[in-house]
Amino acid sequence: MTRRLVLAAAQLGPIQKAEGRDVAVGRMVRLMETAARRGAEVVVFPELALTTFFPRWYEEDLSRADHWYEHALPSNETAPLWEAAKKHGIGFHLGYAEKTPDGHRYNTAVYVHPSGETVLKYRKVHLPGHSEYDPVRKVQHLEKRYFEPGDLGFPVVRAPVGENKVNLGILICNDRRWPEAWRVLGLQQVELVMCGYNTPSLNAENRGFEAHHLRVAHSHLAIQAGCYQNSCFAAGVAKAGTEDGHELFGHSIIVNPQGEIMAQATSWDDELIIADCDLGMCELGRKTIFDFARHRRVEHYTRIVEQTGSVAPPEWTPK
Amino acid sequence: MTRRLVLAAAQLGPIQKAEGRDVAVGRMVRLMETAARRGAEVVVFPELALTTFFPRWYEEDLSRADHWYEHALPSNETAPLWEAAKKHGIGFHLGYAEKTPDGHRYNTAVYVHPSGETVLKYRKVHLPGHSEYDPVRKVQHLEKRYFEPGDLGFPVVRAPVGENKVNLGILICNDRRWPEAWRVLGLQQVELVMCGYNTPSLNAENRGFEAHHLRVAHSHLAIQAGCYQNSCFAAGVAKAGTEDGHELFGHSIIVNPQGEIMAQATSWDDELIIADCDLGMCELGRKTIFDFARHRRVEHYTRIVEQTGSVAPPEWTPK
Numbered sequence: 001m002t003r004r005l006v007l008a009a010a011q012l013g014p015i016q017k018a019e020g021r022d023v024a025v026g027r028m029v030r031l032m033e034t035a036a037r038r039g040a041e042v043v044v045f046p047e048l049a050l051t052t053f054f055p056r057w058y059e060e061d062l063s064r065a066d067h068w069y070e071h072a073l074p075s076n077e078t079a080p081l082w083e084a085a086k087k088h089g090i091g092f093h094l095g096y097a098e099k100t101p102d103g104h105r106y107n108t109a110v111y112v113h114p115s116g117e118t119v120l121k122y123r124k125v126h127l128p129g130h131s132e133y134d135p136v137r138k139v140q141h142l143e144k145r146y147f148e149p150g151d152l153g154f155p156v157v158r159a160p161v162g163e164n165k166v167n168l169g170i171l172i173c174n175d176r177r178w179p180e181a182w183r184v185l186g187l188q189q190v191e192l193v194m195c196g197y198n199t200p201s202l203n204a205e206n207r208g209f210e211a212h213h214l215r216v217a218h219s220h221l222a223i224q225a226g227c228y229q230n231s232c233f234a235a236g237v238a239k240a241g242t243e244d245g246h247e248l249f250g251h252s253i254i255v256n257p258q259g260e261i262m263a264q265a266t267s268w269d270d271e272l273i274i275a276d277c278d279l280g281m282c283e284l285g286r287k288t289i290f291d292f293a294r295h296r297r298v299e300h301y302t303r304i305v306e307q308t309g310s311v312a313p314p315e316w317t318p319k
Numbered sequence: 320m321t322r323r324l325v326l327a328a329a330q331l332g333p334i335q336k337a338e339g340r341d342v343a344v345g346r347m348v349r350l351m352e353t354a355a356r357r358g359a360e361v362v363v364f365p366e367l368a369l370t371t372f373f374p375r376w377y378e379e380d381l382s383r384a385d386h387w388y389e390h391a392l393p394s395n396e397t398a399p400l401w402e403a404a405k406k407h408g409i410g411f412h413l414g415y416a417e418k419t420p421d422g423h424r425y426n427t428a429v430y431v432h433p434s435g436e437t438v439l440k441y442r443k444v445h446l447p448g449h450s451e452y453d454p455v456r457k458v459q460h461l462e463k464r465y466f467e468p469g470d471l472g473f474p475v476v477r478a479p480v481g482e483n484k485v486n487l488g489i490l491i492c493n494d495r496r497w498p499e500a501w502r503v504l505g506l507q508q509v510e511l512v513m514c515g516y517n518t519p520s521l522n523a524e525n526r527g528f529e530a531h532h533l534r535v536a537h538s539h540l541a542i543q544a545g546c547y548q549n550s551c552f553a554a555g556v557a558k559a560g561t562e563d564g565h566e567l568f569g570h571s572i573i574v575n576p577q578g579e580i581m582a583q584a585t586s587w588d589d590e591l592i593i594a595d596c597d598l599g600m601c602e603l604g605r606k607t608i609f610d611f612a613r614h615r616r617v618e619h620y621t622r623i624v625e626q627t628g629s630v631a632p633p634e635w636t637p638k
Contacts, residue, residue, distance in 0.1 A: 119635050125616045128608065153619045156632035167632050177608065179498030179548055180620045187622045188632045203607070214577055218547060221578050225544035228537060229498055258533055259540050286629070288522070289447065289496065293628025297444045300472045301499045303506045305620050309612025310605070313475035313486050313507045316438050 003164045003279035005192065007235060008040035011252040013269035014241035017052045021077040024050050027270050029084045034272050036088035041162025043272075044235040046196035047095035047109065047124075047173045050078065052243050053198040054097070055142045058133045062105075065146065069099035073110070073118075082116045089114045091161055093235075095172060095196040097146070098123070107147045109170050109196060111159075119159045122170035123150030126178050139200065139246060143174075154181055156188035164279065166191050169232075173197035176236065177222045179229070180304065186230030187292065191282050193226065193234040201247040216251045220261070228259030231285030233277045241268040257281045322483045322598035324511065326554060327359035330571040332588035333560035336371045340396040343369050346589050348403045353591050355407035360481025362591075363554040365515035366414035366443075366492045367426065369397065371562045372517040373416070374461045377452045381424075384465065388418035392429070392437075401435045408433045410480055412554075414491060414515040416465070417442070426466045428489050428515060430478075438478045441489035442469030445497050458519065458565060462493075473500055475507035483598065485510050488551075492516035495555065496541045498548070499623065505549030506611065510601050512545070512553040520566040535570045539580070547578030550604030552596050560587040576600045 010031040015024050028045055035043040048054070051068055059065040073096070074082045085092050091113055098108035107124035127149055129141030156169045169190040175181045176195050185193060199219060202212055223236045233256055240250030252265040254275040263273040289295075329350040334343050347364055354362040367373070370387055378384040392415070393401045404411050410432055417427035426443035446468055448460030475488045488509040494500045495514050504512060518538060521531055542555045552575055559569030571584040573594040582592035608614075 113637060115637055117637060125619050126614055128614065149616055150619075157635045158632050159635040160637075165634070174608075174614075177548065178615075179502060179544070180615070180623060183498060184620060184622045187626050187629050189629045190632075211577070214579070218578065221540070221544050221547055225498070225540050228540055229496065258530070259537065260533070289493075291628075295445055295447065295493075296497075296499070296627050297468055298624045298627050300444050300469075301503060301624050303503050304499060305617045305624050307506050308615050308617050309610075310506050310508045313477050313509075315484070316476045316478040318432060318434055318436060318479070 005042070005161060005164060005166055005277040005279055006040045006274065007192070007233065007254060007277050008035035008038070008043040008272055008274045009235040009237045009252050009254055009263070009265070010035065010043050010045050011237055011250055011265045011271045011273070012046055012049060012239045014243040014248070015052045015239070017057070017244050019052070021050045025078055025080050029080050031270060031272055032081070032084045032088060032090060032092065035274070036090045038274055040090060040274055042091040042093070044093040044194045044196065044237045045095065046237045046239040047198050048097055048107065049095050049196065049239065051097070053239065053248065055129065055146050056140050056246055058140050058142060066099065069097040069105060071099050082112065085112060085114050086116060093170065093194040093196070105147050106150060107143065107172055109172055109194070111168055111170065111194065113159070120155060120157045120168055120170060121152065122155065122172065123152050124172035124175060125150040125154070125181065126174045128174040154184040156185055156190045166279065169193050171195040173199065176219070176226065179226065182226035182230050186232065190230065190232050191279055192277070193232055195223070195234060196237045198239045198248050201249045216249050219251070220253060223253065223255050224259040224261070227255045227257055228285070229290065231257045231282045231290055233257060238265070257285055324361070324480060324483060324485055324596040324598055325359045325593065326511070326552065326573060326596050327354035327357070327362040327591055327593045328554040328556045328571050328573055328582070328584070329354065329362050329364050330556055330569055330584045330590045330592070331365050331368060331558045333562040333567070334371045334558070336376070336563050338371070340369045344397055344399050348399050350589060350591055351400070351403045351407060351409060351411065354593070355409050357593055359409060359593055361410040361412070363412040363513045363515065363556045364414065365556045365558040366428065366517050367416055368414050368515065368558065370416070372558065372567065374448065374465050375459050375565055377459050377461060385418065388416040388424060390418050401431070404431060404433050405435060412489065412513040412515070424466050425469060426462065426491055428491055428513070430487055430489065430513065432478070439474060439476045439487055439489060440471065441474065441491065442471050443491035443494060444469040444473070444500065445493045447493040473503040475504055475509045485598065488512050490514040492518065495538070495545065498545065501545035501549050505551065509549065509551050510598055511596070512551055514542070514553060515556045517558045517567050520568045535568050538570070539572060542572065542574050543578040543580070546574045546576055547604070548609065550576045550601045550609055552576060557584070576604055
């Protein structure tokens with residue numbers, strides 16, 4: 001019997017700095033209604049979906065940035081998402097800034113069952129950018145200031161989604177560029193990776209080599225390779241468009257275990273894309289070319305965990 | 320000052336089972352001459368470049384397969400390659416079947432300095448296929464029968480190539496699909512990955528999901544992702560065409576650290592492609608988005624080495 005998952009990715013257009021959570025939540029509820037009407041069983045929203053991408057704004061005193069974080073979920077402002085999920089019987093993935101009761105700050109995402117229960121929680125491990133104000137940059141990217149690296153690893157859980165049980169994992173934005181993150185999920189038989197992002201259209205660190213038109217290609221390359229090499233589906237979901245003058249690219253995609261793009265957003269605004277995912281497709285790679293037990297040689301991978309940065313290789317000299 | 324490497328990839332057309340090494344060596348010498356004439360400083364030949372792709376042929380008694388292996392390099396039959404390299408002042412990468420004096424068999428590749436000295440030797444770690452005759456398969460893929468997994472890890476060496484010193488690494492065929500292999504090279508600051516392959520156009524294990532037209536796309540996806548995620552160049556070089564009725568795809572490519580294809584072979588025959596590689600391009604990724612020391616979180620990667628096969632994730636049940 002075919003295990004089919006109807007998957008929706010709900011790209012969000014820009015959220016301006018001055019806009020409250022009510023605006024974003026209202027837009028997400030409408031997208032969720034559309035997704036449910038089209039038969040989707042899960043809808044994936046982006047990273048930091050409730051506010052503007054605030055790590056571009058410097059705040060010397062971190063305690064004055066508290067308004068960007070969620071202190072509890074659902075809150076009064078975000079409750080409509082939980083209500084809509086229950087009403088429509090649809091699960092959802094939500095990225096948000098988390099501040100814990102004991103004062104830790106994470107870039108977090110959850111997958112929520114239609115009942116309102118949190119099924120899976122993940123905190124972003126690969127924080128890009130920097131922690132102090134950088135006078136050389138035209139635009140700051142202060143994720144290392146606003147968040148600690150995630151402390152939950154890369155968990156996978158098997159949970160009911162629509163009519164089937166699905167092995168679910170989460171990556172957030174920059175995580176998608178790191179094959180280590182994908183592999184840790186693959187080693188837990190992940191079938192669907194939900195990955196929200198806020199990615200600037202321009203690389204503020206560019207030193208003359210990276211053509212700006214490659215930004216989207218790199219995002220797609222990393223997601224497609226991650227899916228192919230780990231025999232899984234993914235929803236890569238953008239917050240897109242111009243936030244207070246700062247451009248984020250869109251091009252949200254749904255990708256299958258062969259690395260093929262099944263659906264792609266083409267606006268830089270709120271946009272729903274949807275795909276019928278045959279979960280049986282995850283099996284081909286796992287039983288053949290990427291049968292890990294048969295082919296991996298972990299004795300030769302030790303550098304991956306024993307070494308964080310790179311080291312210069314030995315030099316060869318002619319006799 | 321720009322560090323420029325003129326890199327040639329020498330795709331080979333088919334080598335029939337009945338053909339001797341002299342035929343292949345003659346063709347390679349001609350390709351090497353062309354490469355030198357065009358100013359190349361290194362030429363990369365494919366995996367198992369001296370013979371037909373013999374792991375498709377079953378041999379019950381391994382000792383009767385000895386004629387497929389090199390027992391010493393250079394031999395009388397392969398010496399013309401060494402002589403041509405010296406004459407033209409060009410380094411070369413050669414894939415071959417190795418039988419050691421103590422009887423071990425490996426799928427091996429070397430990078431040879433124009434002086435004839437071996438600079439770097441690698442033995443294929445990720446052997447695809449199977450070790451016993453498989454009556455279900457239309458075509459055998461007996462690499463696990465004919466070779467032991469490589470025992471040299473993934474070494475990188477800094478060596479003179481043309482006018483510059485270059486950090487050199489080698490992968491062989493199926494290795495290119497494994498992000499672990501690329502990462503171990505990246506952690507040693509590899510700048511050029513030489514990767515030969517013999518890849519069938521059809522997946523003999525196909526169970527209905529993999530469209531044959533994706534075979535080349537998968538090869539390119541893996542190489543392009545490997546280069547982008549490890550800030551390096553690569554030459555992916557095929558043995559292509561129909562060997563005794565069995566089709567191997569071509570589409571050899573040279574890829575830059577942005578994951579872009581710089582040159583591509585479009586025949587299924589002997590064909591030289593060439594690219595000017597600005598080795599400075601390796602720096603952008605290493606200093607920014609893929610600055611490993613700044614961004615990697617090895618404490619969350621332990622599954623990659625502690626676990627060979629995948630494990631089922633825990634099951635979540637609603638309250």
